[in-house]
Amino acid sequence: MNPSTSLPSRPADLLPSEVPLSLIDPAGRPAPEGELTMPADEVLQRLYRGMVLGRRFDVQATALTKQGRLAVYPSARGQEAGEIGAVLALREQDWLFPTYRDSMAVVARGVDPVEVLCLLRGDWHCGYDPARERVAPQCTPLATNTLHAVGLAHAATVKGEDTVALVLLGDGATSEGDTHEALNFAAVFNTPTVFFVQNNGYAISVPLAKQTHAPSLAHKGIGYGIRSVLVDGNDAAAVYAVVSAAVARAAAGEGPTLIEAVTYRIESHTNADDATRYRDRAEVESWLVKDPVSRLANYLTERGLLDEQAGAALDATAEAQAAQLRARMNVDTVSDPRDLFRHVYAQQTPALRRQEQELLAELAVTEATEEDHR
Amino acid sequence: MSTVAERLPELAAAPIPVTMAGALNQALADALATDERVLVFGEDVGTLGGVFRVTDGLATRFGENRVFDTPLAESAIVGTAIGMAMNGLRPVVEMQFDAFAYPAFEQITSHLAKLRNRTQGRVELPIVIRVPYGGGIGGVEHHCDSSEMYYAHTPGLRVVTPATPADAYTLLRQAIDCPDPVIFLEPKRRYWAKETTVLEPAGAGIDRAVIRRTGSDVTLISYGGALGTTLEAAEAAAEDGISAEVIDLRSLAPFDEDTVAAAVARTGRAIVVHEASRFCGYGAEVAAQLSERCFHYLEAPILRVAGFDIPYPPPNLESHHLPSVDRILDAIDRLQWPDAVNGTKAGR
Ligand SMILES: Cc1ncc(C[n+]2csc(CCOP(=O)(O)OP(=O)(O)O)c2C)c(N)n1
Ligand SMILES: [Mg+2]
Numbered sequence: 080m081n082p083s084t085s086l087p088s089r090p091a092d093l094l095p096s097e098v099p100l101s102l103i104d105p106a107g108r109p110a111p112e113g114e115l116t117m118p119a120d121e122v123l124q125r126l127y128r129g130m131v132l133g134r135r136f137d138v139q140a141t142a143l144t145k146q147g148r149l150a151v152y153p154s155a156r157g158q159e160a161g162e163i164g165a166v167l168a169l170r171e172q173d174w175l176f177p178t179y180r181d182s183m184a185v186v187a188r189g190v191d192p193v194e195v196l197c198l199l200r201g202d203w204h205c206g207y208d209p210a211r212e213r214v215a216p217q218c219t220p221l222a223t224n225t226l227h228a229v230g231l232a233h234a235a236t237v238k239g240e241d242t243v244a245l246v247l248l249g250d251g252a253t254s255e256g257d258t259h260e261a262l263n264f265a266a267v268f269n270t271p272t273v274f275f276v277q278n279n280g281y282a283i284s285v286p287l288a289k290q291t292h293a294p295s296l297a298h299k300g301i302g303y304g305i306r307s308v309l310v311d312g313n314d315a316a317a318v319y320a321v322v323s324a325a326v327a328r329a330a331a332g333e334g335p336t337l338i339e340a341v342t343y344r345i346e347s348h349t350n351a352d353d354a355t356r357y358r359d360r361a362e363v364e365s366w367l368v369k370d371p372v373s374r375l376a377n378y379l380t381e382r383g384l385l386d387e388q389a390g391a392a393l394d395a396t397a398e399a400q401a402a403q404l405r406a407r408m409n410v411d412t413v414s415d416p417r418d419l420f421r422h423v424y425a426q427q428t429p430a431l432r433r434q435e436q437e438l439l440a441e442l443a444v445t446e447a448t449e450e451d452h453r
Numbered sequence: 454m455s456t457v458a459e460r461l462p463e464l465a466a467a468p469i470p471v472t473m474a475g476a477l478n479q480a481l482a483d484a485l486a487t488d489e490r491v492l493v494f495g496e497d498v499g500t501l502g503g504v505f506r507v508t509d510g511l512a513t514r515f516g517e518n519r520v521f522d523t524p525l526a527e528s529a530i531v532g533t534a535i536g537m538a539m540n541g542l543r544p545v546v547e548m549q550f551d552a553f554a555y556p557a558f559e560q561i562t563s564h565l566a567k568l569r570n571r572t573q574g575r576v577e578l579p580i581v582i583r584v585p586y587g588g589g590i591g592g593v594e595h596h597c598d599s600s601e602m603y604y605a606h607t608p609g610l611r612v613v614t615p616a617t618p619a620d621a622y623t624l625l626r627q628a629i630d631c632p633d634p635v636i637f638l639e640p641k642r643r644y645w646a647k648e649t650t651v652l653e654p655a656g657a658g659i660d661r662a663v664i665r666r667t668g669s670d671v672t673l674i675s676y677g678g679a680l681g682t683t684l685e686a687a688e689a690a691a692e693d694g695i696s697a698e699v700i701d702l703r704s705l706a707p708f709d710e711d712t713v714a715a716a717v718a719r720t721g722r723a724i725v726v727h728e729a730s731r732f733c734g735y736g737a738e739v740a741a742q743l744s745e746r747c748f749h750y751l752e753a754p755i756l757r758v759a760g761f762d763i764p765y766p767p768p769n770l771e772s773h774h775l776p777s778v779d780r781i782l783d784a785i786d787r788l789q790w791p792d793a794v795n796g797t798k799a800g801r
Contacts, residue, residue, distance in 0.1 A: 149591055150591055150768050151593065152591070155683070198593060198594070198767075199593065200594065200769075201591065201767050201768030201769040202767060202769055203767050204593075204594045204767055219593070219594065219595045219596075220552060220553065220555070220595055221525060221553075251525040254524035254525040254526065254529075255525060255526050255527075255528045255556065256526060256528055256529075256556065257556070282497075282506070282525050283496070283497045283501065284497045284500050284522070285496065285497060285499075285500075285522045285525065286501075289522050289523075290523065290524050290525065343602035352504075356500065356501055356502070357500045357501055391602070409742075412769070414767075414769045414770050416770060416773045418770070419761060419762060419763050419766055419770055419773060419774065420761070423762070423763050423764065430732070430762060431761075431762060431763070434761045434762065434763075438761070438773055440785075441779070441780070442773075445779075
């Protein structure tokens with residue numbers, strides 16, 4: 080492998096555009112002709128469907144925190160275009176490396192929502208099978224997943240497999256050293272990795288202005304020799320177009336891409352946070368009018384690709400899925416204490432076996448005492 | 454919104470009800486007010502006042518020059534704190550949660566802990582790293598680690614952990630005044646515990662353990678988040694006729710061996726209680742030191758009540774992992790009491 084062959088010769092080829100690329104403006108009208116190609120009608124319809132279902136899932140998950148069914152939930156409301164657009168651009172064989180914020184994306188990738196929410200329900204850490212789903216466990220230690228995505232992608236190259244790894248991260252996570260090490264590694268080894276930064280304006284309470292002094296987060300790519308793209312993160316069509324192109328380039332051996340999607344976190348950091356402490360309502364309002372879901376709806380309606388009937392049918396599907404999720408999440412789960420000792424090592428150590436026995440004996444006594452009291 | 458720091462007159466003499474988070478807030482405010490070299494920075498510690506509100510109101514009161522949010526990078530937070538300390542300031546930095554301090558590990562172990570030694574005492578780093586730690590709050594993964602041993606095993610770092618609001622105040626003031634780097638571990642599950650007390654900087658020294666309850670039959674040794682459970686167990690043991698003494702270590706590094714050894718020499722029996730995993734946990738060090746120093750006074754092996762040797766469990770299973778009153782009482786039963794009918798002092 081010769082790392083340098085695919086490097087574009089001119090820095091200008093690597094730099095992002097000055098304004099975010101877009102295909103559909105906030106009102107739902109086609110954006111002025113640019114370098115992006117509008118996805119096929121059928122893709123636009125799938126994007127819309129994914130966003131409507133994703134938003135309903137997200138609202139349902141937030142509601143489940145209020146009912147005490149989830150320990151916590153970091154909402155992605157307002158980020159649907161990024162969550163859905165990026166994931167739908169992946170091919171079957173590609174991998175997704177999501178964060179705690181990206182439950183919606185993981186569900187859109189096809190993972191059972193109850194398995195996704197296992198973490199936040201407190202049953203276990205990761206509730207799905209990463210290899211089967213081609214989705215890494217949702218990552219909380221910020222930016223650490225960028226390196227995993229680079230490694231997985233590089234392994235694919237080494238093994239001669241056609242697999243691209245898409246890693247999701249936030250604006251805040253771009254300040255961590257790991258992000259920079261990952262970008263550099265990816266560039267040096269020309270790995271098929273797509274870095275998708277959702278710049279939602281905040282890292283908990285800290286605004287982007289305190290996070291970076293760069294013209295954009297996408298500009299960080301140039302220093303590593305990585306092609307970078309700045310995209311309107313509330314425009315699902317544009318997100319899909321740039322991620323698809325990045326995936327295609329990666330698959331063709333043309334290396335990694337850094338994408339910054341400019342969007343906004345409508346809700347607080349999580350249900351436990353109070354965003355009124357650090358931002359005003361007017362700012363939130365200014366983003367509500369750029370809503371990604373109604374933007375695509377307006378465009379599709381204008382183009383005759385969405386009518387009232389189809390819209391209503393989709394809403395009904397979303398409601399039905401939410402009701403089903405609610406019902407499944409309202410079942411009390413019983414966690415098996417033996418699970419605590421099961422997966423620490425490939426084979427249970429004698430010490431862990433002893434500790435498991437200690438706990439089971441203790442639980443037997445507790446149960447017997449409770450019986451006595453009944 | 455008035456902050457705890459504003460509501461409390463500085464060093465109020467009358468006892469007031471205060472949470473541990475409030476006491477820490479007051480300690481930071483008083484340190485900032487009395488020493489202009491003190492700075493507070495980290496993630497979300499400015500405008501938001503910290504995710505646990507420990508720095509609430511400080512940025513407004515002391516200005517952005519002294520209390521500020523940094524870019525999201527723990528290694529940078531500790532690394533720049535080292536540079537600031539080399540230039541005469543006294544940084545107090547926050548790691549948002551236990552597991553999120555790990556990116557700073559290199560700065561902590563290779564530089565913070567060693568610079569004094571490497572420079573034959575010429576470079577002093579009076580830095581405090583505040584770390585909310587431990588479980589018991591139903592937190593999801595990476596939010597509940599008991600990370601004390603990573604630090605305690607590193608020579609050059611002081612490691613302290615308060616268990617009460619009053620002590621949180623005293624220890625933090627002492628930590629900020631200390632010429633050595635201090636890893637200041639704050640037990641999250643105690644943040645909202647209230648106590649009616651006077652907050653004062655003077656108290657037991659930063660490196661001293663204190664006896665929280667006197668007793669003559671057995672010494673229970675604990676710290677941080679597990680201390681409350683240990684005190685409850687001592688209470689319950691009293692009903693069984695066992696007089697348990699409870700020591701709050703406060704300082705994990707250095708270890709106050711004199712206080713602990715003297716206590717155990719009196720009672721002849723000891724149990725160490727902590728949330729962290731048992732294997733290579735703090736209890737192992739305590740047990741080793743006590744058997745070296747008090748062997749001839751011991752009536753029974755020193756026991757440990759600790760977390761299992763597993764990664765911290767998910768919320769729905771954490772109660773199995775954490776030391777409980779029953780587990781401590783069971784350990785007390787196993788201390789080879791001489792006058793027992795069936796092996797226990799009280800014949801339980
Ligand atoms: C290494 C590390 N440090 C700190 C945290 C605590 N933390 C969780 S989310 C968050 C903000 C992240 O902001 P950003 O990367 O913009 O993602 P967003 O939450 O906006 O999706 C912080 C500081 C963490 N999870 N990991
Ligand atoms: Mg963000």
